[in-house]
Amino acid sequence: MSGDNPIRIGLLSCTNIVRKLSRAINLSPNATISALATTTTSSIEEAKSFAESNNFPPNTKIHSSYESLLEDPDVDAVYLPIPASLHVEWAVRAAWQGKHILLDKPVALNVSEFDQIVEACEVNGVQFMDGTQWMHNPRTAKFMDFIKDFEIKTVHSCFSFAANENFLKHDIRVKAGLDGLGALGDTGWYTIQAALVANNFELPKTVTALPGPVLNDAGIVLSCGALFDWEEDGITATIYCSFLANLTMEITAIGAKGTVSVHDFVIPYRETEAAFTTSTRGCLSEHKVMTELPQEACMVIEFARLVGEVKNRGAKPDGFWLSFSRKTQLLVDAVKESIDNNLEPVILSGR
Numbered sequence: 001m002s003g004d005n006p007i008r009i010g011l012l013s014c015t016n017i018v019r020k021l022s023r024a025i026n027l028s029p030n031a032t033i034s035a036l037a038t039t040t041t042s043s044i045e046e047a048k049s050f051a052e053s054n055n056f057p058p059n060t061k062i063h064s065s066y067e068s069l070l071e072d073p074d075v076d077a078v079y080l081p082i083p084a085s086l087h088v089e090w091a092v093r094a095a096w097q098g099k100h101i102l103l104d105k106p107v108a109l110n111v112s113e114f115d116q117i118v119e120a121c122e123v124n125g126v127q128f129m130d131g132t133q134w135m136h137n138p139r140t141a142k143f144m145d146f147i148k149d150f151e152i153k154t155v156h157s158c159f160s161f162a163a164n165e166n167f168l169k170h171d172i173r174v175k176a177g178l179d180g181l182g183a184l185g186d187t188g189w190y191t192i193q194a195a196l197v198a199n200n201f202e203l204p205k206t207v208t209a210l211p212g213p214v215l216n217d218a219g220i221v222l223s224c225g226a227l228f229d230w231e232e233d234g235i236t237a238t239i240y241c242s243f244l245a246n247l248t249m250e251i252t253a254i255g256a257k258g259t260v261s262v263h264d265f266v267i268p269y270r271e272t273e274a275a276f277t278t279s280t281r282g283c284l285s286e287h288k289v290m291t292e293l294p295q296e297a298c299m300v301i302e303f304a305r306l307v308g309e310v311k312n313r314g315a316k317p318d319g320f321w322l323s324f325s326r327k328t329q330l331l332v333d334a335v336k337e338s339i340d341n342n343l344e345p346v347i348l349s350g351r
Helices: 016-027 044-053 066-070 084-096 111-124 138-150 165-170 187-198 295-313 320-340
Strands: 007-012 031-037 061-063 077-080 100-103 128-130 152-160 206-209 221-229 236-242 248-255 259-262 273-280 283-290
Touching (some): 007 295, 016 031, 031 295, 066 084, 128 320, 138 187, 138 248, 138 273, 138 283, 187 320
Parallel strands (some): 031 061, 152 236
Antiparallel strands (some): 152 248, 206 221, 273 283
């Protein structure tokens, strides 16, 4: 995109996660913040204060509604850090306004809802990407390179954190009318992606929830595990996601020719350095991958690059990210279905 103007990104809401994303945009040479929309609980003055305290460009437009921002001709793309229950409505609206979409996970409450977003994006030729940042850390590409040579047989991935009482009572991730998928749609999203990454993005044949899922009084998953089986390929994966267990962010991929392990795959311990280990023939090696920018900035740079290809070159949107998000959502749905049906296996053929 050398010589092109930065991609202008509009942000919907003034939540804490927007602080992190706005910093990433400010660090990205091919993107800029062009607009901010207030929510029903935020005033224009509060939005202006938020923009100033987070170093937004001085010419950032402040909109009093999401609709107004989506109609802004000076916005190329939007970031939607809103509850999953609102994703279909606002992502579809954004697509029909020709805005490229960076959407928080889970991308929808189920794959049928997400397919409405997919259709709107495809019809309107807009780029889509979900906001899982670890996929854009340079370490992930290195990790995938090793996996290709190790003939992976099984993968184990876990993302858990011990939430406090206030979180377990009031956070949107434990509310049926907001996110609704609980730990499965939040921490589970990452573990499911890890299983797909380690198996060349191929869907398993069957999904079976493991014994012991924990649900709150509203039926929201607080903790669960699942087994994925690729059957004839002889490959399996297990995932564990939880709001009730100690902080853990691990992937272990075990193959016929080697093992790869990552101990901080979701959020690296250091912004500009990420490590993983490999074991081959009894030899344990640590690999460090350096990056000048944090992974969230790497994500924004790639998103803006893809948007720029569409906007400035007339390219078709890269469909990989839509496909990857749909597969992840499909597996989220399958785990939930298995939990709801007394841990019965769910067959994915034809879905």
